[in-house]
Amino acid sequence: MKTINRIEFTIFIVLLALIIFRGLFLYQLDQTEQAVITRFGRIIKVDKTPGLGFKAPFIDTVNKFSKKILEYDTNPQVAVTKDKKTIIVDYYAKYRIEAPDKFLQRVRTQQGANTILDDVVYSAMRKEVGKYTLSQIIMGREEIPNLVINDLKALLPEYGLEIVDVRFKTTNFPQEVQASVFERMKAERLQMAQKYISEGEKEKIAIMADADKIKAELISKANMESQKIKGEGESIAVSLIQNAYAKAPELAFMIKYLETYGEIIKKEDTNIIISTKSDIFKILQDMEIR
Known part of the structure; x- marks a missing residue:
């Protein structure tokens, strides 16, 4: 029994010594702490590392500060x-x-x-x-x-x-300037709104001008294309008539002959004397019989 008591007493003494040693010779920092070690008021060390650190008992002071924001x-x-x-x-x-x-x-x-x-x-x-x-x-x-x-x-x-x-x-x-502040804010907002409206009108005019320009260009292009097609058609028609005249000269002469009389007949108060032996008389006589 005395042996057990002696062992317990020894353990107690050792633990007490460790606690005293730790308090006198060691200090501890966690993740959120940093420390400045001073000796007789003079800085000897800055410690920002978490864990245990050593200090001299009675003469060193550990000043801890937060690392947090x-x-x-x-x-x-x-x-x-x-x-x-x-x-x-x-x-x-x-x-x-x-x-x-x-x-x-x-x-x-x-x-x-x-x-x-x-x-x-x-x-x-x-x-x-x-x-x-x-x-x-x-x-x-x-x-x-x-x-x-x-x-x-x-x-x-x-x-x-x-x-x-x-x-x-x-x-x-302050109360005395609130009214003027609100009036100024209102005026600035109105000025900004008017600026946007003005810019919008300018943009509208520019877009309409571009549209009119494009419209005029398209119409002009269409007219040019129409004239080109018409000219090509007339050219083809003239070519076909010329070919027909070349193959039948008598027909060409007759058509020209009739066109000439047609122009004369169109004139008012015009009397035409035609020989009964002429070709035109025969044509008119055939038309009357029909």
């Missing part, structure tokens, strides 16, 4: 546009602690980070809003956060911070 939110702020209009902007930002050693030296806590962001983000936002007129902000306010991000990328590294995103939640106007 953190969110900064604030109350709506006032800014002035390029055309001296006051707007109220409600926005938020996302950031991470990129250099924990600088963060420890310049900021130390997340509350300290929020204090710095209050100043830096607002200053950048106010600066970028001041570059645009009220109308430009109304039409394309999504461009401003991107410009703010670019400004913060240059300003925040000295605090060990990295900006991830900036977004506007709402953009409002």
Whole structure:
């Protein structure tokens, strides 16, 4: 029994020693943590690797910071546009602690980070809003956060911070400028509508002009084709008549003879004296008998 008690006591002592050793000589980081090790207030190590790390007991301090993306939110702020209009902007930002050693030296806590962001983000936002007129902000306010991000990328590294995103939640106007804002928006929409109508009319006129031009070209082409076909037909007809005349000269003479008398007969008050022995008299006599 005494032997069993002695073994249990030994195990207890060993476990206690391990716990004390771990607390004094070791520290642990998970996937979401990073640490800055200081000795008497001086930074000796930055550790971003998950797992166990060694420290000197009593003289080393482990300062842990989050690796997660953190969110900064604030109350709506006032800014002035390029055309001296006051707007109220409600926005938020996302950031991470990129250099924990600088963060420890310049900021130390997340509350300290929020204090710095209050100043830096607002200053950048106010600066970028001041570059645009009220109308430009109304039409394309999504461009401003991107410009703010670019400004913060240059300003925040000295605090060990990295900006991830900036977004506007709402953009409002003081009561005294709301009426003028809505009137301006209405006027701009009407102007845009009139522009579209005008462009549509111009397009309509251009299309009709093109259609008339195509119509005229088609009619002209059809007339040319008709004249060509008519000319070819007349040419063929003349050729056939000439061939017929060539084969029967007497017929040709007779036809010409009749055509001449026909032209004479058409004239009013014209008397014709025909010999009873002439060929034309015989033809007319045959026609009368029939």
